[in-house]
Amino acid sequence: MIKRTAMGIVFSNMHDNHLGSLTRERTTGSVPFGGRYRLVDFVLSSMVNSGVSEVGVIAKSNYQTLMDHLGSGREWDLARKLGGLTVLPPYSSGDSQGIYAGRLDALSGVSGYIRNGRAEYVILADCDLIANLDFQSMIAFHEEKGAEITLAYRREKIRREGNENIVVFDAEDDGRVGRVWLSPQMEEEQNVYLNVAVMKRELLEKIVEEARSRNKRSFTKDILIEQSDSMRIYAYEIEKYVMRINSLQDYFDASMALLHPQVRQELFPAERPVLTRVRDQVPAKYGIGAIVKNSLVADGCIIEGTVENSIIFRGAKIGRGAVIRDSIIMAGAVIGAGARLEYVVADRDATIRDTRMLVGYKTYPLFIEKKSVI
Amino acid sequence: MRKKEWIAMLLAGGQGSRLYSLTKNLAKPAVPFGGKYRIIDFPLSNCVNSGIDTVGVLTQYQPLVLNEYIGSGQPWDLDRQEGGVFVLPPYQKSSGSDWYTGTANAIYQNLPFIERYDPEYVLILSGDHIYKMDYEKMLKFHKEKEADCTIAVLQVPMEEASRFGIMNAQEDGKIYEFEEKPAHPKSNLASMGIYIFTWKKLREYLEQDAKTPGSANDFGKNIIPSMLAANEQMYAYAFDGYWKDVGTIDSLWEANMDLLDPKVPLSLYDPDWKIYARNPALPPHYIAPGAHVQNSMVTEGCVIEGTVDFSVVFAGVTIEEGAVVRDSIIMPGSVIQKGAVVDYAIVAEQTIIGENAVVGARPEGMEDISGWGVTVIGSGVAIGAGVHIAPKAMVETDIAAEEVLVK
Numbered sequence: 104m105i106k107r108t109a110m111g112i113v114f115s116n117m118h119d120n121h122l123g124s125l126t127r128e129r130t131t132g133s134v135p136f137g138g139r140y141r142l143v144d145f146v147l148s149s150m151v152n153s154g155v156s157e158v159g160v161i162a163k164s165n166y167q168t169l170m171d172h173l174g175s176g177r178e179w180d181l182a183r184k185l186g187g188l189t190v191l192p193p194y195s196s197g198d199s200q201g202i203y204a205g206r207l208d209a210l211s212g213v214s215g216y217i218r219n220g221r222a223e224y225v226i227l228a229d230c231d232l233i234a235n236l237d238f239q240s241m242i243a244f245h246e247e248k249g250a251e252i253t254l255a256y257r258r259e260k261i262r263r264e265g266n267e268n269i270v271v272f273d274a275e276d277d278g279r280v281g282r283v284w285l286s287p288q289m290e291e292e293q294n295v296y297l298n299v300a301v302m303k304r305e306l307l308e309k310i311v312e313e314a315r316s317r318n319k320r321s322f323t324k325d326i327l328i329e330q331s332d333s334m335r336i337y338a339y340e341i342e343k344y345v346m347r348i349n350s351l352q353d354y355f356d357a358s359m360a361l362l363h364p365q366v367r368q369e370l371f372p373a374e375r376p377v378l379t380r381v382r383d384q385v386p387a388k389y390g391i392g393a394i395v396k397n398s399l400v401a402d403g404c405i406i407e408g409t410v411e412n413s414i415i416f417r418g419a420k421i422g423r424g425a426v427i428r429d430s431i432i433m434a435g436a437v438i439g440a441g442a443r444l445e446y447v448v449a450d451r452d453a454t455i456r457d458t459r460m461l462v463g464y465k466t467y468p469l470f471i472e473k474k475s476v477i
Numbered sequence: 478m479r480k481k482e483w484i485a486m487l488l489a490g491g492q493g494s495r496l497y498s499l500t501k502n503l504a505k506p507a508v509p510f511g512g513k514y515r516i517i518d519f520p521l522s523n524c525v526n527s528g529i530d531t532v533g534v535l536t537q538y539q540p541l542v543l544n545e546y547i548g549s550g551q552p553w554d555l556d557r558q559e560g561g562v563f564v565l566p567p568y569q570k571s572s573g574s575d576w577y578t579g580t581a582n583a584i585y586q587n588l589p590f591i592e593r594y595d596p597e598y599v600l601i602l603s604g605d606h607i608y609k610m611d612y613e614k615m616l617k618f619h620k621e622k623e624a625d626c627t628i629a630v631l632q633v634p635m636e637e638a639s640r641f642g643i644m645n646a647q648e649d650g651k652i653y654e655f656e657e658k659p660a661h662p663k664s665n666l667a668s669m670g671i672y673i674f675t676w677k678k679l680r681e682y683l684e685q686d687a688k689t690p691g692s693a694n695d696f697g698k699n700i701i702p703s704m705l706a707a708n709e710q711m712y713a714y715a716f717d718g719y720w721k722d723v724g725t726i727d728s729l730w731e732a733n734m735d736l737l738d739p740k741v742p743l744s745l746y747d748p749d750w751k752i753y754a755r756n757p758a759l760p761p762h763y764i765a766p767g768a769h770v771q772n773s774m775v776t777e778g779c780v781i782e783g784t785v786d787f788s789v790v791f792a793g794v795t796i797e798e799g800a801v802v803r804d805s806i807i808m809p810g811s812v813i814q815k816g817a818v819v820d821y822a823i824v825a826e827q828t829i830i831g832e833n834a835v836v837g838a839r840p841e842g843m844e845d846i847s848g849w850g851v852t853v854i855g856s857g858v859a860i861g862a863g864v865h866i867a868p869k870a871m872v873e874t875d876i877a878a879e880e881v882l883v884k
Contacts (some may be wrong), residue, residue: 138761178553178758208713282482364780367760376758381552383753386512386747386776386789387762393771401761402513402777403746415763 132230157186205321255299344369500854531560579694605837641667719743825856
């Protein structure tokens, strides 16, 4: 396979409105995940592991945590003289109003960045996927099909509820995309678009220019749905493990899936590491009386209680005699002695005082907001 | 180049022969410590946390791992526009080339490096101690006393004093005598191997020492005694905190175990005095349903299916079902296979302990306690299934399953 140069454009705010309190003060991209990561790490690492060395992250609102996390991009090896990582905040000038309305609108705001890119291809992606993707094979597929745009998808049984903003499409035998639906009202297995698209950088420039002159703002509606007949759009199936996070329930389920060894093997292969910001924390410490089963524990934790089927983020403290089951405890959260948590997602720096009892349900986990004290 | 008030020179050249197989392929300061660190992280982090931005690391023994580890210095925030961290191996000069013949010679050979920064003071450190120390306080003391040399000292129990270099000092800290490992110590102020020199003065003595035939070119043996003889202003700076020389197997084992002891005053959790390290990109560690983990430190990337008690487990270690690790140190990437038992051992990097193998023993189970000690498995070694490794053994080569007992 000939290695092609590609630049990445990452939309950090898409899906914000589906993630409730998790995105109250942060972008989808900066939602903590898997003990030490943030969602953006998965797409960024996939890009870097696919040889991408030029990534623009489009930010719209609440992006301070994202900027903190990304810094200069060093941890992803994206602190470069040429290319590297660029955070693209909204801006207002002339006809652009800063806060964008859709992906095309956002791309139009950063058209200068795209034009100045050096790569042949552009990969567009959101931050809603937990996956370790190889974009080089996607580009190879794109070239083989002579496609103009290639969309990543997977076969997935969709439900009637919670389909807001999900895109599905028909694909012909050779992979050509036929009809495209947005927010489909159906309950069946479908080709679900993973919000990852590949095309030549030149083509994207053209699309963005045209969209601007015709006041088109949505990549899904104005390009995928409108132009699926006139453009050569192809569908590339991702057969690898992918989790899509489009709701709080998705977030909880995808987190818990990490407790399966096969899922971790798929997501964290040694040769394609998921990179994230380094926090210089001490290894986790287990006290006398700690009982831990089937759980992921990050560095910096101090565990003195019982933890089962849970994910404990960096620097969380679980007090003596506390019992944590089927829960997600984020960085810096402190669970007091004798507290009891089941199906709880405690956001960063939350404090659960001694002997408090909080119980959610598998299909309705209880979300505790960042920094709250209970 | 801007003038620097002070820079640090870190002596990292030691072979560390008393760590045997652990330092076969790497210099002592690069030996893994405390789950995610290497020994050198402690002095380097102390430097940065004390406001030092220029550090020369003097190395000559097995420098590959250390060089790669230090890299640009970024993990310690020592990738600076002016200054930063530099690895300084011996180099060839027009008049020939020399290995570093002693600690003072190592500094002497790097006079041009130090002179580039034109420092007022130079801090001399060694790379084999575990401690947290604010060198800035020591510098303040040095300035207050208008000293030429300040030596950090630690009060050790009188009965152990004869194992150390002992400073005999007046009440105000002025040193009047230095005795290396005295049989009858007069005081219990042990040198910690941490010196601050007023650079001009040190330079004078280094140049003089270089011209002295027969000198061992050593700080403790030559520079300090000749400065004392010349009645220079030398002060002992008392440090009261955790400090441990990790130059032997037993002390390395103990210092790791100290991290598990809440009574030991070495907290690595202080957000204002972090110990920095180069981090591998690994997911959080996973503790399986059948695992038992207590009183231990476990690092990212590990998979624990067996039992871990009173142990320090480094990044990326796998402890399989039914395996038992107690009172031991398991260094990065090692695998303890099903049913193996590891007691009181240091298992170096990337080793494999085969199924049902037994490494080391517990002292309480020994008939003759005199033969007991910490067992060491060297890096990259594979121990076959069912093999028994005796306590205190040092294993440097693979042992296949049929060779059953090793002394």
